Amino acid sequence: MEQKQKSELTKQIILDESFKLFYENGFKTTSIDKIMKATNLTKGAFYYHYKSKKELGLDVIGSKIQKRVYDGMITPLYQDGNALEILEITFSGRLKSFSLFDKQHGCPMNNFINEIADEEEAYQMALKRIIEEWKAALTHIIERGKKEKVINTLYSTDAISIYLISAFEGIRGIRKLYNDDDILDDYILGLNSYLKQLKA
Template sequence: MEQKQKSELTKTLILNESFKLFYKNGFKTTSVDKIMKTTNLTKGAFYHHYKSKKELGIEVISAIVQKRVYDGMIRPLYQGGDALHLLESTFSGRLKSFSLYDKQHGCPMNNFINEIADEEEAYQIALKRIIEEWKSALIHLLERGKQENSINKDISNTAVAIYLISAFEGVRGIRKLYNDDLILDHYMCGLTLYLNQLKP
């Protein structure tokens, strides 16, 4: 195996295993030593690829967390079809797709926001980029819905987008407190009621 390819595989291993550890145990409590023990790599291998845990954290957010949000919550919004139906199917479908592990551990992005976003501007920038991309996709879909007369033209696209993101992230966090999905069922009922109010 070429050295360059081996180096890339090592970096990918560190990135993926770090995400799993951050998601399970939290960013602050996961040490570089713990990451190296999990990957069976040396500290030298870590510092060859990353200057610090902070740099690794930013890459985990930008490479893994952002992709998760994009694949699950942003890309589906650009599909064709009725805008309101697309909103409901994207949000409720994503909730239904989560494993029990995902439900028990909440949203990785939200976990990062709650744990470290107020400490470093670099973390804020990386996390805000995800929120802004999600918000833009929602605004785009809502505007399309207005043009197609499936959404009330008087609503604020930005306000609705922020509300939808906040409610979704909120219920992901609250679900960690419970042992069943009843709160998710109530959220989805509330989502349907809210979206019905957006009709012309």
């Protein structure tokens, strides 16, 4: 029993350090050696827990990145309250909550999408799953907003969802190019007027 826990712990440590290094330096340029150096463990330990780097990548996406998006962007959408207000708070609030590191390195999910999604179908599917859950949460709150006569039923729920997700992921990349938050302020302004226009 205790061994199983300790084993799970080391796997978690590998996972944590992997996420950090992938986030900071990208997936491809982060080697197993670098990861294991960061964990103070060795290659033997790694290949005991994972059969390949690809499997690690999929685990990082399916656990660390998924959780991050869930906590920041999905779970908040299931709370009660005015649908449009929740959308505004979730999208602009999340952006404002980012650390400098997070702003400089963009969205880990988006980084993965643009770095490796087109090279392996497995990565593509793992990332798609997160987007689909995000979309489902948006569908839920937008439909609720429509029912509660807060959001204009004229607009397609899918269209709103995709446009919101796209703009959010897009700005996370663009921000990398700048050294201040002016660009984020412009995005938030754009987001706010977009949301206002959805009003019923």
